[in-house]
Amino acid sequence: MILLSPLGALGRLTLDILSAVGRVAIFAALTLRHILTPPFYPREIAHALLQIGWLSLPVVGLTAIFTGGALALQIYAGGARFNAEAVVPQIVAIGMVRELGPVLVGLMIAARVTSSIAAEIATMKVTEQIDALVTLSTHPMKYLTAPRVLAALITVPLLVGVGDVIGIFGGYAVATQNLGFNPATYLKNTVDFLEMRDIVSSLVKGCVFGGIAALMGCYYGMNSGRGAQGVGRATKGSVEAAAVLILAANFLLTGVFFSV
Amino acid sequence: MxxxxxxxxxxxxxxxxxxxxxxxxxxxxxxxxxxxxxxxxxxxxxxxxxxxxxxxxxxxxxxxxxxxxxxxxxxxFGMLFQGGALFDSLPVWQNVAFRLLRGSLKRPAAEAREIAIEKLRRVGLKPDVADRFPAELSGGMQKRVGLARAIAAExxxxxxxxxxxxxxxxxxxxxxxxxxxxxxxxxxxxxxxxxxxxxxxxxxxxxxxxxxxxxxxxxxxxxxxxxxxxxxxxxxxxxxxxxxxxxx
CATH class of the missing domain: 3.40.50.300 (P-loop containing nucleotide triphosphate hydrolases)
Incomplete structure (x- = not known):
């Protein structure tokens, strides 16, 4: 019996994980159905676009510019060890567009947007506002989840695009101001080196990460426990799940786009 | 029944x-x-x-x-919840007229606002409450707003x-x-x-x-x-x- 108990625990853990995956998958499918079918709530969608997209621009911009600048410094210092300092524009561009741009924007969105969505919806749940929505003939997923996920699917790729450009600009500013690069040559090398595949992969990653971030916020909020502790757990769980899923999805998408 | x-x-x-x-x-x-x-x-x-x-x-x-x-x-149905369950993100009149602003009972916004103000008056609240947010109201006022919302669509x-x-x-x-x-x-x-x-x-x-x-x-x-x-x-x-x- 003692030998079997670890196996039992492993079995229970596997079942728990699979049932959680199933619940999230059903939640995602229902959300997609609510996004595509009427009634639509344009005011809620506009509000979510503003909250998730526009108001995330400062944090995304600051993250990207500092990351691009630091990347330029690191590549220059590392490249100098084998006389390859000249590759700074190319590596900054590829690093930002393929990986750092989407991943850092995704993680910043998980920190800023996922937490906020989860806390808001969980509070609505514990104060019976979700029940009130139902009694007012309004489906909570259609009113709360669909607009937020749709807004994230639209705005996060745009934020990633903006983050890529600002990150490259951060590298450009450091390289031309501190490292002695010629501005025109730096820009030419950046543009020449980037391929359409890099840009498409960046935007697709943004779309997927945005969807994950908003979906996790909504899922954990809707399934929150009672009281302040329930709201706290929902918020923490949503950010953890979103961050891990974003990093895992990034690995899979990088494999899809760049495994030669 | x-x-x-x-x-x-x-x-x-x-x-x-x-x-x-x-x-x-x-x-x-x-x-x-x-x-x-x-x-x-x-x-x-x-x-x-x-x-x-x-x-x-x-x-x-x-x-x-x-x-x-x-x-x-x-x-x-209309329902008055124990804690009011008012939507924090909406002003009072939009809470009261929630059902009248969307779905099968949808009315023009101006008409829905008029009805909301009338229902607020019915529960003893002045029209100036309409543009305030639920968090700005006392517990008793929140209950009244909840009651106004419960009866808004008759x-x-x-x-x-x-x-x-x-x-x-x-x-x-x-x-x-x-x-x-x-x-x-x-x-x-x-x-x-x-x-x-x-x-x-x-x-x-x-x-x-x-x-x-x-x-x-x-x-x-x-x-x-x-x-x-x-x-x-x-x-x-x-x-x-x-x-x-x-x-x-």
């Missing part, structure tokens, strides 16, 4: 409703009383479909509550969940009077759950006492004091000694 037949509901090991059977005649006010955790809120939420019963049937005007057009079914059936909890006795009296007036004026069927015996006497036509997941006693409010039911007697007089075990 609302009829609950042998309704059972358990949450894990906790069997909250154990065969609840109750009839609320059309146009009357039924108040359900009972100790905390006896399933009064669960019963209301089962009627609205917010919680699915494990067993039993619920009928509204003879129609099974779980079948048919859900939107049309819910459009017949429902046939209104549920009140602990309408006076957390209010001072004077404000509780004001809310009780408002509920009674509104229910009589609208000719609505009302179901209220409360612990507050002053509310019971002010609001009820009929009373039902829920204990151990079933209706222990039901009858007209005027018979409540002469029921000879030891459970009801203990509850309405607030005695610690009696057949209902008080958790100490």
């Amino acid at each position: 609302i009829r609950l037949e042998n309704v059972h509901k358990a949450f894990g090991e906790n069997r909250v409703l154990r065969g609840l059977t109750l009839e609320v005649p059309k146009g009357t006010s039924m108040v359900i009383i009972g100790g905390s955790g006896t399933g009064k809120s669960v019963a209301l939420k089962c009627v609205l479909g917010l919680i699915a019963p494990d067993q039993g049937k619920i009928f509204v005007d003879g129609q099974d509550a779980t079948t048919g057009d859900r939107d049309a079914f819910l459009a017949r 429902p046939e059936i209104i549920f009140f969940d602990e309408p006076t909890t957390g209010l001072d006795p004077i404000m509780a009296g004001v809310i009780n009077d408002l509920i009674r007036e509104i229910v009589v004026e609208m000719g609505a069927t009302a179901m209220t759950i409360t612990h507050d015996m002053t509310s019971v006497r002010a609001i009820a036509d009929n009373v039902a006492m829920l204990h151990d997941g079933v209706i222990q006693w039901t009858g007209p409010v005027k018979e409540m004091d002469h029921s000879n039911d030891p459970y009801l007697d203990q509850f309405i007089h607030g005695r610690a000694e009696g057949p209902i075990e008080a958790v100490r």
Whole structure:
């Protein structure tokens, strides 16, 4: 019996994980159905676009510019060890567009947007506002989840695009101001080196990460426990799940786009 | 008429409703009383479909509550929640007119606002409250806004969940009077759950006492004091000694 108990625990853990995956998958499918079918709530969608997209621009911009600048410094210092300092524009561009741009924007969105969505919806749940929505003939997923996920699917790729450009600009500013690069040559090398595949992969990653971030916020909020502790757990769980899923999805998408 | 037949509901090991059977005649006010955790809120939420019963049937005007057009079914109801359940992100008038701004009962925004202000006035609030947010209001004002929202679309059936909890006795009296007036004026069927015996006497036509997941006693409010039911007697007089075990 003692030998079997670890196996039992492993079995229970596997079942728990699979049932959680199933619940999230059903939640995602229902959300997609609510996004595509009427009634639509344009005011809620506009509000979510503003909250998730526009108001995330400062944090995304600051993250990207500092990351691009630091990347330029690191590549220059590392490249100098084998006389390859000249590759700074190319590596900054590829690093930002393929990986750092989407991943850092995704993680910043998980920190800023996922937490906020989860806390808001969980509070609505514990104060019976979700029940009130139902009694007012309004489906909570259609009113709360669909607009937020749709807004994230639209705005996060745009934020990633903006983050890529600002990150490259951060590298450009450091390289031309501190490292002695010629501005025109730096820009030419950046543009020449980037391929359409890099840009498409960046935007697709943004779309997927945005969807994950908003979906996790909504899922954990809707399934929150009672009281302040329930709201706290929902918020923490949503950010953890979103961050891990974003990093895992990034690995899979990088494999899809760049495994030669 | 609302009829609950042998309704059972358990949450894990906790069997909250154990065969609840109750009839609320059309146009009357039924108040359900009972100790905390006896399933009064669960019963209301089962009627609205917010919680699915494990067993039993619920009928509204003879129609099974779980079948048919859900939107049309819910459009017949208004509900005042215990904590108000006002939407924090919306100003008061949009909370009151929520149903009138979307869905099958949608009206132009200006008309919906007019109706909201009229309903706010009906519950004793001035029009300047309309543009404030729920967090800026006192508990009593939030209850009134919740009440205005519950009656905004002139429902046939209104549920009140602990309408006076957390209010001072004077404000509780004001809310009780408002509920009674509104229910009589609208000719609505009302179901209220409360612990507050002053509310019971002010609001009820009929009373039902829920204990151990079933209706222990039901009858007209005027018979409540002469029921000879030891459970009801203990509850309405607030005695610690009696057949209902008080958790100490």
